[in-house]
Amino acid sequence: xxxxxxxxxxxxxxxxxxxxxxxxxxxxxxxxxxxxxxxxxxxxxxxxxxxxxxxxxxxxxxxxxxxxxxxxxxxxxxxxxxxxxxxxxxxxxxxxxxxxxxxxxxxxxxxxxxxxxxxxxxxxxxxxxxxxxxxxxxxxxxxxxxxxxxxxxxxxxxxxxxxxxxxxxxxxxxxxxxxxxxxxxxxxxxxxxxxxxxxxxxxxxxxxxxxxxxxxxxxxxxxxxxxxxxxxxxxxxxxxxxxxxxxxxxxxxxxxxxxxxxxxxxxxxxxxxxxxxxxxxxxxxxxxxxxxxxxxxxxxxxxxxxxxxxxxxxxxxxxxxxxxxxxxxxxxxxxxxxxxxxxxxxxxxx
Numbered sequence: 001x002x003x004x005x006x007x008x009x010x011x012x013x014x015x016x017x018x019x020x021x022x023x024x025x026x027x028x029x030x031x032x033x034x035x036x037x038x039x040x041x042x043x044x045x046x047x048x049x050x051x052x053x054x055x056x057x058x059x060x061x062x063x064x065x066x067x068x069x070x071x072x073x074x075x076x077x078x079x080x081x082x083x084x085x086x087x088x089x090x091x092x093x094x095x096x097x098x099x100x101x102x103x104x105x106x107x108x109x110x111x112x113x114x115x116x117x118x119x120x121x122x123x124x125x126x127x128x129x130x131x132x133x134x135x136x137x138x139x140x141x142x143x144x145x146x147x148x149x150x151x152x153x154x155x156x157x158x159x160x161x162x163x164x165x166x167x168x169x170x171x172x173x174x175x176x177x178x179x180x181x182x183x184x185x186x187x188x189x190x191x192x193x194x195x196x197x198x199x200x201x202x203x204x205x206x207x208x209x210x211x212x213x214x215x216x217x218x219x220x221x222x223x224x225x226x227x228x229x230x231x232x233x234x235x236x237x238x239x240x241x242x243x244x245x246x247x248x249x250x251x252x253x254x255x256x257x258x259x260x261x262x263x264x265x266x267x268x269x270x271x272x273x274x275x276x277x278x279x280x281x282x283x284x285x286x287x288x289x290x291x292x293x294x295x296x297x298x299x300x301x302x303x304x305x306x307x308x309x310x311x312x313x314x315x316x317x318x319x320x321x322x323x324x325x326x327x328x329x330x331x332x333x334x335x336x337x338x339x340x341x342x343x344x345x346x347x348x349x350x
Contacts (some may be wrong), residue, residue, distance in 0.1 A: 054080050061079040069341075098128075152291065175188075273332070
């Protein structure tokens, strides 16, 4: 196994691992451990190049620092990526090698589930390192993070509705949920339970039909959902959905969903502000999953009651973001970054 450390400005430790025997080609990036060890998921993608993978892992790692700081998890930010086609390259040997790579960071980086990585994969990783979270409930770990991410998003939607409409009561409010996978589908159900009128869409027509039949949701075609007039737009699928092409079509007062990287570019936050649309910054509202697994680390074992208490604090984090946005006359995404940077600065003082 060959591990090469790369110097990257602004990052504490970045390393590339190549293991000929297992075929592992991976990168771990630790951005900042001011507030605690770096927690962040492991993803596996068939990147076009190591350079593309490096760009992704650095961006995601920095994002985790900010996400954890605003969520007050007591942890820092890191991320890992495995380069390769998950349908072809997954093997026991590969994940054992990945476990040794994680272990080489000596606890500075703690891994978890992310794109194309499931609990069985992490369990194999965990045979070579103890720095793994989000394993099965049966093993005493926190299990599937999706329900917790969805609950945190609901908390965030209610806090954002209060800021936008003067009340957290969303009875009768029309919400369009774009993307009804594990998290988006759960969020749609929670919104309906709160009395909202929910319209759903997804590229998976079968999933939409099943949910609509079971829960009585209205349905719109994926490519037409932006034209639906609504109170709240909840993007819960791919990123960069709020961009120069889509913003003119938006017919909502609030954007609050569980997708990552909702804004295609930073400047779009200002465009939304000028249009009078209140945007719940993605990494603040969708932090429920990472808060859930962080409890394993901070409490020395999983405690669901404590996890839910902390996830409910997403509402307070958003209130602070909206207060900064209002006081400083800046977009909410910029306000979220400011809140994170203040907490990191306070951590450095201590």
